[in-house]
Amino acid sequence: MTYVNTATICLYTIGANIRAKATEQAVTMRSHPDNADLPTCFIRSDGQLAARLPTFANENAALVKLYGAMLLTRTFDEKAVALQRTGRLGTFASSLGQEAVSIGTASAMRTEDILLPSFREQGAMLWRGVSPKELFLYWGGDERGSDFAGPRGDFPICIPVASHAPHAAGAALAIKLRQESRVAVAIMGDGATSKGDFYEALNIAGVWRLPVVFVIANNQWAISVPVSRQTAARTLAHKAAAAGIASARVDGNDVIAVRAEVGEAIDRALGGEGATLIEALTYRLSDHTTVDDARRYRSDAAVSEQWPKEPIARLRHYLTNTSGWSKADEEALIADCRERVERAANDYLSTPPLEPDAIFEHSFAALPKDLLDQRGGIAMAKTIGPHHD
């Protein structure tokens, strides 16, 4: 964790916790001699320990839960892409390869915290209790998918890049004004860090010492634009310095490291120490979305190079080596994930669309007279002409 003081950025080692700098190269960022640039990592891509695990990770069941959540996310993504390919879902953004950022972040949060996701954080949303059916509904073009039965206070998926960063600051200000013990956590991409909204949110979070965590899923690409063309900043974490907030870089393919850093940031926020920017280094193994063709701008070879670092195999190796995670365990888990996702997909596919006039629902707390009139006209519009007759 890097803290910012007035003049310089200095590196602190927190407590007796042995940090794991320098053990795993930053995914594809130019490596740099500055120690502060090296991401926190506990489990390397070969499944070997890079540092002593944080306490929460000593319990095998906790790791299996994180593993299962990542696998569920990947299973969901696969199904969503398949549905889109067969014309049964809209455009979809897979999180293939980035599951650890999403799951690591959400698993560090408490129920009462607030998640503000962007469009590639199905993992975090599922962890928080959004149902896979709701996610299918949303990406299938049905508003009911954002009416989460689970995390009622979480924000909906944010599509306009970085525009939810100020919302996180606002939610955090509400928390602070009411003196509650909660934290707002927003996740966004590397591309998002170029937008004004992002800088404005960070600045406000800094000056008001807000209980908010900004997690950057640095998957190296914003559609076709690589990070090297997005910014001249040495790391995205450096962007925290100007706002006077804390920052950290983490191996975003190590779910334990993400959880540890986000957890620490949440603790700091709860302790009144303000906001943190966390840059999680990962890689977008999929196309940007189902309507993108990444081969136009990056080689298959570049993507293949990243596969050995992906987060799921890494934790599986570790579990296999240390706790005897067996083939049977693995198969049972895969079957369970498939079953849950298939059931959700079938539920989604058998959900009839709402009636046409439902497009007026929830326009306002109470539908004003003029909209009532417009709604009344919808049935007649096709036969007797315009609705203002």
Next chain:
Amino acid sequence: MTDHCLVEAVNLALARAMSEDEDVILLGEDIARNGGVFRATDGLLDSFGEDRVIDTPLAETAIAGVCIGLAAEKLRPVAEIQFSGFLYPCIDQLANHASRFRTRTRGRLTCPMVIRTPSGGGIHAPEHHSESMEAMLINIPGIRVVFPSSPQRAYGLLLSAIRDPDPVVFFEPTRLYRSPKERVEDNGQGLALDCCFILKSGADVTVISWGAMLKEAMAAALSVEAEGIHAEVIDVATLKPIDFGTILNSVRKTGRAIIVQEAPLTGGFGAEIAARIAEHAILSLLAPVRRLAAYDIVMPLPRLERHNIPDEQRITAAIRNIMSYT
């Protein structure tokens, strides 16, 4: 001459403008290497190099603002905003600066820039990718707003927009990007801005529209021919400044006007046209002016969006209805 779809026509016009004037440069997200998410700039990086086809960071306010700086320095920037839903951050720069440079500096500094953006729904896209927001831009003095409805007009109007000495927001009808195709002659000839196009003449009713809705408007106009109803169909094309003369002449002739827009009803561009008809032609009217528009609601997600966008059936019904006044 070959047949081209609208997005190809845009590509041809961009290439033509760039080869005839080396001050023309393109900016936008994913426009260089990737050729734009709709491929409007496909191949232009190879033809013109990375100094003239520039991938920007993800920053719409900056894209608009950088264009203003470039334009004041006598370059001719043409920016792409990936979807009109992401044009909102540009409005600050457009309204507060691009629109005023000329008048504020008494003509010393000007803003010959174009912002192109796909507009409208019907493509089953995610949230914020199906917006129709031309009315917001039209309400900014000092900005031209152009909205072609066919490959030919996209080609000719875009060339003229790029050559124009003032700022232009150029909306492209997303759902017409890939079809229909049409003959487009890549001859460098611009089409006049600030002019309506009469797509079909008729003596009974004037149907006024712009952008993608013209497809449905034309289909409806053709379908009522069999009933002996002869509709005149007008493509407004340059929404601002409006060529109201052409509309007025038509409405004086037919006595009936239907305006079809994809944007929400209230405060839409159709309201402006209707108001002008009331001011200038009310005594020629045989029936009340009609507007067909989206409802005053947030654009629904794809499952129900078709119920919001006026369709051929709604337009046909409106034509029959307006003809029932005699």
